[in-house]
Amino acid sequence: MATLVSARKKSAARNGRPAPELIFGDLWEYDPAPETADPKLKPRYELFINGKFVAPKSGKYFDTINPATERKLAEIALAGTADVDAACRAAQRAYDNVWGQLSGRERAKYLFRIARLLQDRAREFAVAETMDGGKPIKEARDFDVPMAAAHFFYHAGWADKLEYVAPGRRVAPLGVVAQVIPWNFPLLMCAWKLAPALAMGNCVVLKPAETTSITALKLAEIIQDAGLPPGVVNFVTGAGATGAALTAHPIPAKVAFTGSTEVGKIIMRSLAGTDKKMTMELGGKAANIVFDDAPLDQAVEGIINGIFFNQGHVCCAGARLLVHEPVAAKVIAKLKQRIKVLRVGDPLDKNTDVGAINSKEQLAKITKLVASGVKEGAEIYQSPCQLPAKGWYFRPTIFSNVTMSHRIAREEIFGPVLSILTFRTVDEAIEKANNTAYGLSAGVWTDKGSRILKMSTELKAGVVWANSYNKFDPTSPFGGYKESGFGREGGRQGLLDYCKLV
Amino acid sequence: MSRLPITKTPKVYVGGAFIRSESARVFPLQDAAGNFYANIPQCTRKDLRNAVEAAAKAGPGWARRTAYNRGQILYRLGEMLEARAGELADAIQLGGAAKAAAAKEVSATVDRLIYYAGWADKYEQVLGNVNPVAAPYFNFTVTEPMGIVGVIAPDEAPLLALLSLIVPAITSGNTVVALASSAQPYPAIVLGELLATSDLPGGVVNLLTGFRKELVPTFATHTHLRAISAVVGPEERKTLALGAADSVKRARLLKSEAPPDWYAETAQSLYAVRDFLEYKTTWHPIGA
Numbered sequence: 132m133a134t135l136v137s138a139r140k141k142s143a144a145r146n147g148r149p150a151p152e153l154i155f156g157d158l159w160e161y162d163p164a165p166e167t168a169d170p171k172l173k174p175r176y177e178l179f180i181n182g183k184f185v186a187p188k189s190g191k192y193f194d195t196i197n198p199a200t201e202r203k204l205a206e207i208a209l210a211g212t213a214d215v216d217a218a219c220r221a222a223q224r225a226y227d228n229v230w231g232q233l234s235g236r237e238r239a240k241y242l243f244r245i246a247r248l249l250q251d252r253a254r255e256f257a258v259a260e261t262m263d264g265g266k267p268i269k270e271a272r273d274f275d276v277p278m279a280a281a282h283f284f285y286h287a288g289w290a291d292k293l294e295y296v297a298p299g300r301r302v303a304p305l306g307v308v309a310q311v312i313p314w315n316f317p318l319l320m321c322a323w324k325l326a327p328a329l330a331m332g333n334c335v336v337l338k339p340a341e342t343t344s345i346t347a348l349k350l351a352e353i354i355q356d357a358g359l360p361p362g363v364v365n366f367v368t369g370a371g372a373t374g375a376a377l378t379a380h381p382i383p384a385k386v387a388f389t390g391s392t393e394v395g396k397i398i399m400r401s402l403a404g405t406d407k408k409m410t411m412e413l414g415g416k417a418a419n420i421v422f423d424d425a426p427l428d429q430a431v432e433g434i435i436n437g438i439f440f441n442q443g444h445v446c447c448a449g450a451r452l453l454v455h456e457p458v459a460a461k462v463i464a465k466l467k468q469r470i471k472v473l474r475v476g477d478p479l480d481k482n483t484d485v486g487a488i489n490s491k492e493q494l495a496k497i498t499k500l501v502a503s504g505v506k507e508g509a510e511i512y513q514s515p516c517q518l519p520a521k522g523w524y525f526r527p528t529i530f531s532n533v534t535m536s537h538r539i540a541r542e543e544i545f546g547p548v549l550s551i552l553t554f555r556t557v558d559e560a561i562e563k564a565n566n567t568a569y570g571l572s573a574g575v576w577t578d579k580g581s582r583i584l585k586m587s588t589e590l591k592a593g594v595v596w597a598n599s600y601n602k603f604d605p606t607s608p609f610g611g612y613k614e615s616g617f618g619r620e621g622g623r624q625g626l627l628d629y630c631k632l633v
Numbered sequence: 634m635s636r637l638p639i640t641k642t643p644k645v646y647v648g649g650a651f652i653r654s655e656s657a658r659v660f661p662l663q664d665a666a667g668n669f670y671a672n673i674p675q676c677t678r679k680d681l682r683n684a685v686e687a688a689a690k691a692g693p694g695w696a697r698r699t700a701y702n703r704g705q706i707l708y709r710l711g712e713m714l715e716a717r718a719g720e721l722a723d724a725i726q727l728g729g730a731a732k733a734a735a736a737k738e739v740s741a742t743v744d745r746l747i748y749y750a751g752w753a754d755k756y757e758q759v760l761g762n763v764n765p766v767a768a769p770y771f772n773f774t775v776t777e778p779m780g781i782v783g784v785i786a787p788d789e790a791p792l793l794a795l796l797s798l799i800v801p802a803i804t805s806g807n808t809v810v811a812l813a814s815s816a817q818p819y820p821a822i823v824l825g826e827l828l829a830t831s832d833l834p835g836g837v838v839n840l841l842t843g844f845r846k847e848l849v850p851t852f853a854t855h856t857h858l859r860a861i862s863a864v865v866g867p868e869e870r871k872t873l874a875l876g877a878a879d880s881v882k883r884a885r886l887l888k889s890e891a892p893p894d895w896y897a898e899t900a901q902s903l904y905a906v907r908d909f910l911e912y913k914t915t916w917h918p919i920g921a
Contacts, residue, residue: 281767298759299903392881399878404871411881568880587915588777595915602916604766608774612911613859614881622764624774624912632904 152468161474164481166268170259175206176344178214178368179351181221182361188213193369195344198265199478199487199522207344210367212376215336218365219382222307222334225362230334231304233360235291242287242329244357245350249280252353256346260318261478263345265487265523266441268479278603279322282621285605286326289626293331296623302630304332305408309383311374311398312347313390314340314489315444315545320389321347323620325364326605328387331629334363338377340390341370342490375401384408385629389446391543392569392614410618410628412446412610414543415571418564419449419600420554420586423457425576429598431465434549437574437600439473439485439527443547444493446615447572449600451533451540452551453560459553463531466549470514470527477519485547488523497525497546504530504539509550535566543569557582561589570612574600593619643671643818645842646825647680648687649835654843655679662819665729673818676843678851681810684839685857688781688808691836696778696806704753707804710831711746714739721823725792728817741896742793748901749800756805756906764914771917776805776910779883783852784811785845785863790895791817792824797895798862801905803837810839810858818842845869856880860909864889883909 175192177184192206210218230238249256256279257272266275293302308328312320317339328335339347347366354364367373371394378386378398388398389412402409419437421430437449454462478486488494505511509530518524525547533540533550540550554560564573573592575583583597593611596602603609608622618628643662644651653659656679659672674680698706714721718739725735757776764772782802786795791814799809813821821840828838841848849869852861853876860883861873870886877884885908887893893900 297904395881396878399881400875403874403878404867413881583917587913593911593913595913597915597917599770599916599918602766602768602770604764604768604772606764607766607772607916608764608912608914610912612779616881617883619912622774622914623762624760632902 161482163477165477166258166261166272166479166481168254168258170262171255172205172259172262172345176208176348176368178208178210178218179348179354179364179366180214180218181365182355182359184351187211193341195263195342197262198489199262199519201521201523204262205345207341207368210338210369210373215367215373215376215380218336218367219307219377219380221362222336222365223382225360226306226334229360230363231332233332235293235332238329238332239287239290241357241359242283242290242326245353245359246280246283246287248353248356249276249283249350253277253280256318256349258479259349260346261486264314264317264343265478265489267483267486268481269483270441275316275319278605279319282319282322282326282605286330290330290332293626293630296626296630297632300632302331303633305384305629305631306333307383308333308335308385308387308629309377309380310335310337310387311377311390312337312339314343315441315446317343318346318350321350324387324389327620327625328629329363331626333629336365336367336377336383338367338369338374341368344368378402385410387618387628388412392616395616411616412618412620413614413616414569415446415448415611415615416451416541416543416567416569417447417449417572417574417592418451418453418590419574420453420560420564420576421455421458421462422577422579422582423455424578425598426578427458427462427465430576431462431469433574433576433598433600434466435469435473438549439470439547440601442485442488442525444489444545445601447594447601448545449574450544450548450550452549453554453563454551456553456555463529463551466529467512470529471516473514473516473527475514475516475518475524475527485527488525488546491523493545494523494525497544497548500539500542500544501528501548504533504537504550507537507539509533509537509539535563541567557585561586565589565591568614571610571615572596640671643673643822644825645674645676645822645840646828647684647839647841648690649829651825651829655683662727664727670727670819673822673842676841676848678848680841680843681848681851682855684810684841685781685855687836687839688810689857691834692780692808695803695808695834695837698806700754700757703804703806704750706832707746707750707753707800710827710833711743711750713827713831714743714746717823717827718743721792721820724819724823725817727819728791738790738793742796745793745797745901746800749804749906752903752906753804756903759903760907760910761912766916769919771919772914774912774914776907777913778806779909779911780807780859781857782807782809782909783855783858783861783863784809785849785852785861785865786811786813787864787889787892788814788816789892792820793895794864795821795824797900798864799838802862802909804906805910807909808837810841812841812843812845812848812852815842815844849873850876853877854879858882861885862909863887864892866890
């Protein structure tokens with residue numbers, strides 16, 4: 132009891148002054164803790180069409196680079212129109228002759244197998260993912276790969292229970308589905324796309340992002356090992372031209388795209404006048420809203436996780452911090468302290484918090500938008516951390532004194548950059564949070580339960596995290612409002628987007 | 634001397650008021666025998682934009698009504714239609730429908746309203762759910778209306794098809810700006826009068842008459858329309874889909890060359906309500 136009282140007195144004596152800061156300086160350096168598991172990379176990756184690895188008809192390959200070292204990791208086949216056509220035909224044959232005839236019970240077993248085989252090789256996949264994309268190994272190991280396996284496992288069980296997906300109606304697969312995925316969660320996005328499509332009985336042609344093809348092609352090895360009938364899943368690798376050839380191909384009945392709003396609109400335009408179904412998971416500029424009654428230390432961890440998870444290469448990143456005026460100074464001070472101790476560097480180091488920026492182009496885009504923030508008058512604070520000499524890195528950055536008209540408050544940066552705005556009332560918070568073309572996600576930090584539900588009701592966003600951020604689960608539908616796209620992935624609702632009602 | 638009847642000046646129902654087109658333009662409507670019947674407002678792009686504004690004003694209030702209340706209001710609208718079935722049937726007959734066919738269309742329309750009135754406080758229970766996430770969170774998915782839905786109705790079944798497109802959208806709290814058939818606009822004129830006497834708040838349903846050629850491009854590009862529900866031809870589908878891309882609008886485009894059977898059971902569905910809903914998923918931590 133005595134200690135409690137004195138502790139209370141002490142905190143009262145501090146009276147609003149920030150807690151004393153622990154300064155380590157350069158005295159205590161972290162020893163490197165590299166992850167050494169073998170990613171089992173091949174020097175060259177071919178296309179995966181009709182159950183086989185095949186060379187592209189053009190004979191062309193492109194390099195995939197480790198963004199942490201700028202060194203070439205492997206060569207990836209460049210799929211041209213003829214390869215895309217072969218993949219679509221293989222998928223259609225597989226659908227007509229095998230997959231479409233198979234019972235849900237049997238389809239389920241293949242998906243369970245894929246989940247299990249992926250769990251078996253989890254560490255190998257995590258290292259490959261980190262090397263190809265630049266994300267910290269602790270994220271690839273603890274989030275991307277296990278979550279990818281979980282998606283296959285969850286959807287496997289749906290395959291023979293589809294009569295429960297749309298009560299009152301029967302559902303049928305669409306046929307062949309074209310899928311185009313981004314580079315921020317290469318394997319996980321692959322799982323998000325494949326698992327529901329296959330569970331529903333569709334066949335797939337999927338194009339990974341050009342900077343991160345490796346784990347999809349490693350997944351192709353697992354698909355072979357699982358004995359999935361040839362042609363049910365096909366991977367065509369390449370850049371925008373390959374994607375355009377795939378989405379424009381007459382065979383796929385549906386196009387599912389995850390990526391930027393800009394490219395999503397291009398795809399929507401290109402499909403205007405066709406009968407293809409679409410789902411779009413596009414960009415975001417989420418508000419993470421902190422009220423004065425929030426548990427601030429927890430909130431600060433949530434803000435950090437919200438924007439620096441995967442270097443901020445997250446469509447649902449909490450990129451706009453809306454902080455209640457009474458606690459703004461305190462929260463900003465805590466954030467500055469916190470980002471100083473984020474470990475930025477070698478993604479393969481198990482201690483690393485923030486890894487490498489995925490590509491040189493992305494680094495240039497982030498740098499440009501940050502410069503606009505400075506130019507437009509926002510106040511910048513960057514972590515003074517040491518960045519590795521080689522590789523593409525960006526310092527964790529926060530902007531305070533941001534206004535709604537600043538580019539850094541409106542445009543998706545897709546990097547480790549937080550824009551901080553303030554608000555006075557609940558209505559102002561809602562108004563500012565919704566004042567964006569996007570509507571993917573939002574965070575709310577408050578101790579008051581009724582306020583959480585009020586905010587959740589008013590925020591125009593597909594996912595709302597209360598006193599948490601960046602939580603994902605295969606059972607939990609994910610997707611946006613407004614220009615963040617349409618359709619959902621995950622849960623029962625996600626399955627509805629891969630079927631037709633009959 | 635026989636008495637000269639008072640003829641009605643047709644006006645469209647927008648924002649809870651009866652208006653003519655801001656352009657003061659009209660187009661003549663003939664009856665089935667080919668005689669002049671009335672001048673119909675030829676609404677413009679500006680009328681459409683004004684209607685969207687009215688729908689935007691009415692939206693939040695309508696969406697906040699309780700599901701029970703929305704259900705009762707739709708039911709009340711059904712009562713209004715049933716009571717003035719004769720007048721509606723006359724309006725349909727202007728387009729050449731036989732008396733029995735017109736009466737059948739009105740009955741089917743009333744039944745459709747009652748069908749969706751019943752869904753208002755149930756669809757959420759079927760479409761939403763709690764998700765068993767692998768972490769200590771209470772995670773639930775609910776639905777929310779999209780906002781303002783643009784409706785473009787076909788020429789056939791001018792009353793039944795129009796309401797079959799409008800009602801599933803408003804059942805969940807969306808508001809609607811609808812373009813009636815230009816070949817058979819009169820049922821929409823009468824419908825406006827019934828909407829005004831129902832308990833549906835002004836601005837929830839806004840009806841326009843006019844020509845598709847003039848109005849479809851604005852339906853396509855107006856960014857405040859969050860969704861389009863239309864029965865249209867190939868060219869119009871392309872225009873609407875291209876415009877939808879600019880603001881990532883949701884488009885539910887049925888083919889006018891292969892229209893649904895509006896009288897069939899399949900023309901009414903929970904999934905027609907679902908097509909104008911967004912799913913929202915909330916994660917709430919579980920802890921002491």
